[in-house]
Amino acid sequence: MPPAKRAVSEKRREELVLAAYRQIAERGFEGLRTRDVAGEVGVNIATLHYYFPTKESLIRAVLDHAMSRFLTTLEPHGSPSAQLRNHLRAVRNLMLEEPELGSVMAELALRSVRDESIRTILDDVYDGWHTTMRGLLRRAVKEGGLRREAESDGVAALIIATLTAMTLPVMLDANRGDQALRQLERWLGTVSSG
Amino acid sequence: MPPAKRAVSEKRREELVLAAYRQIAERGFEGLRTRDVAGEVGVNIATLHYYFPTKESLIRAVLDHAMSRFLTTLEPHGSPSAQLRNHLRAVRNLMLEEPELGSVMAELALRSVRDESIRTILDDVYDGWHTTMRGLLRRAVKEGGLRREAESDGVAALIIATLTAMTLPVMLDANRGDQALRQLERWLGTVSSG
Amino acid sequence: MPPAKRAVSEKRREELVLAAYRQIAERGFEGLRTRDVAGEVGVNIATLHYYFPTKESLIRAVLDHAMSRFLTTLEPHGSPSAQLRNHLRAVRNLMLEEPELGSVMAELALRSVRDESIRTILDDVYDGWHTTMRGLLRRAVKEGGLRREAESDGVAALIIATLTAMTLPVMLDANRGDQALRQLERWLGTVSSG
Amino acid sequence: MPPAKRAVSEKRREELVLAAYRQIAERGFEGLRTRDVAGEVGVNIATLHYYFPTKESLIRAVLDHAMSRFLTTLEPHGSPSAQLRNHLRAVRNLMLEEPELGSVMAELALRSVRDESIRTILDDVYDGWHTTMRGLLRRAVKEGGLRREAESDGVAALIIATLTAMTLPVMLDANRGDQALRQLERWLGTVSSG
DNA sequence: AATGAATGAGAGTTCATTCAT
DNA sequence: AATGAATGAACTCTCATTCAT
Numbered sequence: 001m002p003p004a005k006r007a008v009s010e011k012r013r014e015e016l017v018l019a020a021y022r023q024i025a026e027r028g029f030e031g032l033r034t035r036d037v038a039g040e041v042g043v044n045i046a047t048l049h050y051y052f053p054t055k056e057s058l059i060r061a062v063l064d065h066a067m068s069r070f071l072t073t074l075e076p077h078g079s080p081s082a083q084l085r086n087h088l089r090a091v092r093n094l095m096l097e098e099p100e101l102g103s104v105m106a107e108l109a110l111r112s113v114r115d116e117s118i119r120t121i122l123d124d125v126y127d128g129w130h131t132t133m134r135g136l137l138r139r140a141v142k143e144g145g146l147r148r149e150a151e152s153d154g155v156a157a158l159i160i161a162t163l164t165a166m167t168l169p170v171m172l173d174a175n176r177g178d179q180a181l182r183q184l185e186r187w188l189g190t191v192s193s194g
Numbered sequence: 195m196p197p198a199k200r201a202v203s204e205k206r207r208e209e210l211v212l213a214a215y216r217q218i219a220e221r222g223f224e225g226l227r228t229r230d231v232a233g234e235v236g237v238n239i240a241t242l243h244y245y246f247p248t249k250e251s252l253i254r255a256v257l258d259h260a261m262s263r264f265l266t267t268l269e270p271h272g273s274p275s276a277q278l279r280n281h282l283r284a285v286r287n288l289m290l291e292e293p294e295l296g297s298v299m300a301e302l303a304l305r306s307v308r309d310e311s312i313r314t315i316l317d318d319v320y321d322g323w324h325t326t327m328r329g330l331l332r333r334a335v336k337e338g339g340l341r342r343e344a345e346s347d348g349v350a351a352l353i354i355a356t357l358t359a360m361t362l363p364v365m366l367d368a369n370r371g372d373q374a375l376r377q378l379e380r381w382l383g384t385v386s387s388g
Numbered sequence: 389m390p391p392a393k394r395a396v397s398e399k400r401r402e403e404l405v406l407a408a409y410r411q412i413a414e415r416g417f418e419g420l421r422t423r424d425v426a427g428e429v430g431v432n433i434a435t436l437h438y439y440f441p442t443k444e445s446l447i448r449a450v451l452d453h454a455m456s457r458f459l460t461t462l463e464p465h466g467s468p469s470a471q472l473r474n475h476l477r478a479v480r481n482l483m484l485e486e487p488e489l490g491s492v493m494a495e496l497a498l499r500s501v502r503d504e505s506i507r508t509i510l511d512d513v514y515d516g517w518h519t520t521m522r523g524l525l526r527r528a529v530k531e532g533g534l535r536r537e538a539e540s541d542g543v544a545a546l547i548i549a550t551l552t553a554m555t556l557p558v559m560l561d562a563n564r565g566d567q568a569l570r571q572l573e574r575w576l577g578t579v580s581s582g
Numbered sequence: 583m584p585p586a587k588r589a590v591s592e593k594r595r596e597e598l599v600l601a602a603y604r605q606i607a608e609r610g611f612e613g614l615r616t617r618d619v620a621g622e623v624g625v626n627i628a629t630l631h632y633y634f635p636t637k638e639s640l641i642r643a644v645l646d647h648a649m650s651r652f653l654t655t656l657e658p659h660g661s662p663s664a665q666l667r668n669h670l671r672a673v674r675n676l677m678l679e680e681p682e683l684g685s686v687m688a689e690l691a692l693r694s695v696r697d698e699s700i701r702t703i704l705d706d707v708y709d710g711w712h713t714t715m716r717g718l719l720r721r722a723v724k725e726g727g728l729r730r731e732a733e734s735d736g737v738a739a740l741i742i743a744t745l746t747a748m749t750l751p752v753m754l755d756a757n758r759g760d761q762a763l764r765q766l767e768r769w770l771g772t773v774s775s776g
Numbered sequence: 777a778a779t780g781a782a783t784g785a786g787a788g789t790t791c792a793t794t795c796a797t
Numbered sequence: 798a799a800t801g802a803a804t805g806a807a808c809t810c811t812c813a814t815t816c817a818t
Contacts, residue, residue, distance in 0.1 A: 154377030
C-alpha cells in the first residue's frame with residue numbers, strides 16, 4: 001500500500017520546518033536564509049515557497065513546532081511531587097539534549113516584542129505553564145510532599161523563571177543553570193522535609 | 195580650557211553607539227541597519243564607517259556599553275544583606291526603567307553562541323557577577339543577616355538565573371518576573387529570620 | 389446525438405482563451421499570469437499547459453479571438469451609407485459594451501512591434517478593414533449618399549484612425565472619443581447633403 | 583570652473599530616465615527590466631535604486647519626461663491657421679523622428695487604466711491639448727483661415743483622436759496615419775477655402 | 777571630519793514550464 | 798484529461814562597504 005498522498009507533502013513541509021528550526025537555533029533569526037533552509041532539505045528555493053508563501057509563514061510554522069516540542073515536557077508522570085521533580089529534570093534534559101529548542105524559544109521570546117502573533121502564543125503557553133505548575137504545587141502540598149508555603153504563584157513563577165533562564169546560552173555554560181536548578185530543588189525539597 | 199578636539203569626535207562615537215544600542219533593543223540584531231543608526235544621529239552612512247570600520251566593530255562597542263551599564267548595578271550600598279536586597283531591586287528597576295538593556299543583553303546572550311568575543315566577555319561578566327553574589331552571601335551570613343545555607347554557589351546561581359530571566363520580554367509581561375523575584379526575596383528573607 | 393468528446397475539451401480551451409482575454413484587458417500583457425488564467429477557469433496550471441504548451445501560444449489564441457470578435461462589426465447591414473453609419477456606431481458601441489476588446493486590441497497593437505506574428509495578422513486585418521471601408525465609401529457615393537470627395541483612401545484612413553484611437557482609454561474618458569466620432573459623422577453627413 | 587555639483591547627479595538621473603524611456607518604447611512595460619536600464623547607462627543596479635527607490639518611481643519620471651517631450655509640439659509658431667497646420671505636422675514628424683515617444687505614450691495610455699497617477703496626468707495633458715486646439719480653431723476662424731463650422735469641440739476632438747491614433751504602430755505602418763492626417767488637413771483646408 | 781555616489785553580493789519572491797502519476 | 802510537486806532563471810530591492818572629494 002502506498003503512503004497516503006497527503007502524507008507525502010506533509011513530510012516535505014515538516015522537513016522544511018525542521019531545517020528552519022535548526023538554522024534559527026544555529027544562526028538566529030538574524031542568520032535565517034530561506035535558500036539555506038531549502039538547500040538543507042535538498043530542494044529548490046521555489047519549492048520552499050510552494051509550501052510556505054513567505055518567510056514569515058515558515059517562521060510561524062517553526063513557532064508551532066517549538067511550542068509543541070516544549071509542551072511535551074509538561075506531560076505528567078508519577079505522583080505530584082515526583083511530577084514536579086520530573087518536570088525540572090525534563091526541561092533541563094531537553095535543553096541539554098536538544099539545545100536548539102532553548103535557542104529557538106529564546107529567539108522567539110525576543111522577537112515577540114515586535115511580532116504580536118508570537119507574543120500571543122508565547123503568552124498563552126506561559127500562562128498554561130504557570131497554571132500547570134500552580135496545580136502541581138497544590139497537589140504536591142495536599143499530598144504532603146511539600147510544605148504549605150510552596151503553594152504559591154511566587155514559587156510557580158520562580159520555577160518558570162529559572163527554567164526560562166536556561167534557554168539562554170550563558171546559563172547553560174559553566175554549570176550555571178544546573179547550579180540554579182539544584183538549589184531550586186533543594187529549597188523545594190528542604191522545605192518539604194522541614 | 196576648551197574641550198580637547200578629540201572630545202568632539204568621542205561625542206559622535208558615543209552618539210552612534212547609543213543609537214545602535216537603542217536600535218538593537220527595538221529591532222534586535224535582525225533589524226539592525228547601519229544606515230538607520232547613522233540616520234538617527236543625523237550623519238551620513240560614510241561617517242559612521244569613519245568611526246566604526248565595520249558593523250561588527252559597532253556591535254562590539256554596543257557590547258561594551260551594555261556591560262558597563264549593567265555593572266553599575268553591582269556597586270555596593272549599605273550592609274551586606276541590604277546590598278543583596280538592593281541588588282535585586284536595582285536590577286529589577288533597571289530592567290523596568292531601561293528595558294533596552296535587558297533586550298540588548300538577551301540579544302547578546304543569544305549571539306554569544308556564534309561570536310566568541312561576545313561569549314568571552316559575557317562569560318567574564320557572569321563570572322564576576324557570581325563572585326560578587328557569592329561574596330555578598332558570605333558576608334551577609336557572617337553578619338547574621340542570612341542563615342548558613344544561603345551561603346552557596348547554588349543560591350548565587352539561582353539569583354543570577356532569576357535576574358537573567360528578566361531580560362526576556364515574556365518574563366516582564368504579566369508580572370511573571372516580579373512574582374519570581376519576590377519569591378526569591380521571601381525565601382532569602384524567611385531563611386534569614388529562621 | 390451527444391456532443392463529440394472533442395467538444396468537451398474545446399470548451400475548456402475556449403474558457404481559457406476567454407479568461408486570458410479578460411485578464412489582458414484588465415491587467416495588460418504586463419500583468420498576464422498563466423496561473424491566474426488557470427485559476428479563473430478553476431483548473432490547475434498544468435492543465436493550462438496541456439491545452440497551450442506555452443504562454444505565447446495562449447496569447448496567439450487570444451489574438452485570434454479578439455480579431456474574430458472585431459470582424460463581426462464589419463458585417464454589412466442596410467444600404468451602403470447606412471452601413472457606414474452603422475459601422476461607426478457598431479464599433480463605438482462595441483467599445484463601450486465590451487471595453488475588453490479595445491484594451492486587448494491596443495495591447496496587441498503595441499506588442500506587434502516586437503512580435504511579427506501579431507504584426508502580420510494585425511496588418512492583414514487593417515488592410516481588410518481599409519478595403520471594406522473603401523468599398524463602402526465607393527458604393528455610398530455611387531448610391532448618392534455621399535458626395536464624390538468622400539470616395540478616397542484618405543477618408544477611409546481617417547475613419548479607421550478615429551475608431552482606432554477609441555481603443556485607448558484616454559479617448560474613452562471625458563467623452564473625447566464620442567465627440568470625435570460625431571464630428572466625423574457630421575463631416576461625412578454634411579458633405580453628403582452638399 | 584567645474585560643473586555645479588547638483589548638475590552631476592542630475593545628469594545620471596536623466597541618463598537613467600532616458601534609458602528607461604527607450605526600453606519601454608522598445609519592449610513595453612512588459613519587458614522593462616531595471617537591471618537592463620542600469621546596464622544601458624553602465625551603472626550597477628544598486629545605483630539605479632540610489633536615484634529611484636522603486637521601479638514605480640522610475641516609471642513616474644519617464645511619464646514626466648514623455649509628457650514634457652510631447653508638450654513641445656504645442657508651442658506656437660506663425661499665424662493661427664499656420665499653427666494648426668504646423669501642429670499636425672509637428673506631431674507627425676515627432677512620431678516619425680522619435681517613434682519612442684508614440685510607443686511610450688500609448689503604453690502609458692494603456693497603463694492609465696490601472697494607475698491613477700498616470701491617468702490623472704494624462705487626463706490633464708489631454709484637457710490642455712483640447713483647450714489649446716479649441717483656441718487655435720477659434721482664432722483661425724476669426725482670422726478667416728477657417729470657416730465657422732470648424733470652431734467646435736468636435737473638430738478639436740477629431741484632430742486629437744487622429745493624432746492619438748498615430749501613437750499606435752499599426753497606424754504608422756503602411757502610410758495609414760499619414761493618409762488620415764492628410765485627409766484631416768484637406769477637410770480643414772477645403773473648408774477654409776469654401 | 778564628513779559626504780554623495782557607487783557597488784558586489786545576496787536577499788525574498790515570482791513565474792512559466794516540466795514531469796510523474 | 799488533469800494534477801501536485803518541483804524547478805531554473807529571473808526579478809526587484811537591500812545592505813554593508815568603499816572612495817574621491
